[in-house]
Amino acid sequence: MSVIKWQTAYEIGIPKVDAQNREFVELINKLELVAYSKHAETVVEEVLIGLVDHIRYHFPVEERVMAENQYSQIDRHAELHLEFAHKVAQLLRKLKENSYVPVQDVLPYLKSWLVSHILREDTKLRIFASSEMFK
Numbered sequence: 744m745s746v747i748k749w750q751t752a753y754e755i756g757i758p759k760v761d762a763q764n765r766e767f768v769e770l771i772n773k774l775e776l777v778a779y780s781k782h783a784e785t786v787v788e789e790v791l792i793g794l795v796d797h798i799r800y801h802f803p804v805e806e807r808v809m810a811e812n813q814y815s816q817i818d819r820h821a822e823l824h825l826e827f828a829h830k831v832a833q834l835l836r837k838l839k840e841n842s843y844v845p846v847q848d849v850l851p852y853l854k855s856w857l858v859s860h861i862l863r864e865d866t867k868l869r870i871f872a873s874s875e876m877f878k
């Protein structure tokens with residue numbers, strides 16, 4: 744596997760959302776970089792805790808953009824956010840209970856979710872980038 748390289752295709756054009764999505768990518772890349780080392784399991788916990796924190800401020804920002812622009816698919820998008828938040832919480836719970844979650848159970852899921860979510864869902868918010876509120 745390899746790190747996710749930020750691409751212009753991931754950009755929505757709303758600086759705050761793009762900056763936070765870049766942070767999202769960096770957080771997951773942090774795990775990729777140590778995935779095959781002896782530090783992998785420690786970093787799994789660190790990254791999951793980091794994700795809980797990140798999604799706590801990032802998802803509401805996106806959802807606010809949608810609400811303020813009366814985006815018709817807001818409920819579906821918020822549901823996808825909620826599902827991801829639950830999955831991250833579940834992985835973290837599993838890790839606390841068993842004091843171990845293999846990196847292979849975490850990393851492929853996080854990478855594919857993030858890339859497909861940004862490309863298929865977040866980029867739909869591009870239509871709001873030209874809105875007066877983001878100038």
Ligand SMILES: [Fe+2]
Pocket residue numbers: 805820824860864865
């Ligand atoms: Fe999103």
